[in-house]
Amino acid sequence: TPADVQSKLKSASSLCLDFLLPKPEIIQICEEIGHKFRDRTYNPMIVVWMFINQVLSADHSCQQAVTRFNAWRVARGLLKVSSETTAYCKARCRLPEALFEQLLCQTAIRCEEATNEAWLFHGRIVEMVDGWTLTMADTEENQEEYPQMKSQKPGCGFPMARMIGLFSLATGAINHFAIGPYTGKQTGETSLLRSIFDRLLRGRILLADRYYASFWLLAEGERRGIDLVARAHHLRKIDFRRGLRLGYLDQLVLYPKPQRPKWMSEDEYAQYPDSIFVRHLKYKVTQKGFRTREITLATTLLDADIYTAEELADLYSRRWLVELHIRSLKTQMQMD
Numbered sequence: 003t004p005a006d007v008q009s010k011l012k013s014a015s016s017l018c019l020d021f022l023l024p025k026p027e028i029i030q031i032c033e034e035i036g037h038k039f040r041d042r043t044y045n046p047m048i049v050v051w052m053f054i055n056q057v058l059s060a061d062h063s064c065q066q067a068v069t070r071f072n073a074w075r076v077a078r079g080l081l082k083v084s085s086e087t088t089a090y091c092k093a094r095c096r097l098p099e100a101l102f103e104q105l106l107c108q109t110a111i112r113c114e115e116a117t118n119e120a121w122l123f124h125g126r127i128v129e130m131v132d133g134w135t136l137t138m139a140d141t142e143e144n145q146e147e148y149p150q151m152k153s154q155k156p157g158c159g160f161p162m163a164r165m166i167g168l169f170s171l172a173t174g175a176i177n178h179f180a181i182g183p184y185t186g187k188q189t190g191e192t193s194l195l196r197s198i199f200d201r202l203l204r205g206r207i208l209l210a211d212r213y214y215a216s217f218w219l220l221a222e223g224e225r226r227g228i229d230l231v232a233r234a235h236h237l238r239k240i241d242f243r244r245g246l247r248l249g250y251l252d253q254l255v256l257y258p259k260p261q262r263p264k265w266m267s268e269d270e271y272a273q274y275p276d277s278i279f280v281r282h283l284k285y286k287v288t289q290k291g292f293r294t295r296e297i298t299l300a301t302t303l304l305d306a307d308i309y310t311a312e313e314l315a316d317l318y319s320r321r322w323l324v325e326l327h328i329r330s331l332k333t334q335m336q337m338d
Contacts, residue, residue: 035100044090052067127172128171130170130321137163140160142159167327179198204228220257225274256278282298
């Protein structure tokens with residue numbers, strides 16, 4: 003019956019929110035990050051729950067968020083709060099960013115706990131990395147931290163930020179993120195990735211596009227026990243007549259350490275090896291109605307007997323999923 007359907011939908015929605023927002027963990031995170039609050043109507047547990055409901059709903063307005071909250075209170079025999087949105091908006095602004103970062107880590111762990119062994123690559127978790135840009139409310143605080151593009155006249159543009167995300171290939175969940183200004187020194191995608199490299203667990207495989215196939219990221223991954231599978235950098239000249247041949251258009255080469263970049267200290271530079279082994283392999287992608295494309299991969303998965311060229315080509319073909327995940331995220335969150 004329609005009533006049963008509504009009951010099941012309501013139950014499913016409640017289960018989803020309970021899965022995402024366990025109250026004890028929110029309280030624990032607030033204690034860990036030193037966020038103090040008074041136990042009132044709009045406490046962090048309620049505000050986070052309302053905020054996520056607001057984002058997931060078709061109507062993203064604060065007014066509808068408060069209306070849904072009142073409906074929730076009435077259904078449990080509680081008195082309604084004021085229909086004004088001021089108190090909710092102020093309570094939302096009081097929430098620290100660190101709270102959401104920690105909540106993201108908690109939900110990522112919960113998703114990984116439900117990962118099926120069949121979804122892994124040779125028993126290893128694969129994470130996809132990519133970046134995107136977004137604009138935000140034109141406030142003085144945002145303009146100071148995330149200034150608008152220099153090509154725009156003051157007052158004619160919005161604050162602009164750059165983000166990167168690490169998405170699980172198995173579950174599609176975003177595990178980690180980093181955010182920084184759109185322009186300026188050390189604000190590129192690779193710089194943002196280096197800022198969260200410590201969060202990647204040993205044994206992971208990182209799937210990325212050609213922008214990430216630099217010596218520094220390949221070597222950094224090797225130091226941390228993380229393997230990288232990426233399209234070879236477009237500036238690197240690759241000759242399959244050289245190097246150690248592992249198969250047809252499959253070779254093992256040596257990447258020498260480049261000169262120290264300006265952003266790296268001498269101590270950091272000394273920690274990197276003088277050279278690293280990298281595997282190159284090339285394959286063709288054919289699709290009916292489209293031109294044939296040749297793709298060259300660079301990876302630190304060096305054993306051709308364990309990681310065959312066909313498997314790596316198939317793995318890289320799934321990198322496009324990260325683009326779809328980012329599109330879904332930006333669409334749902336109404337990011338420009």
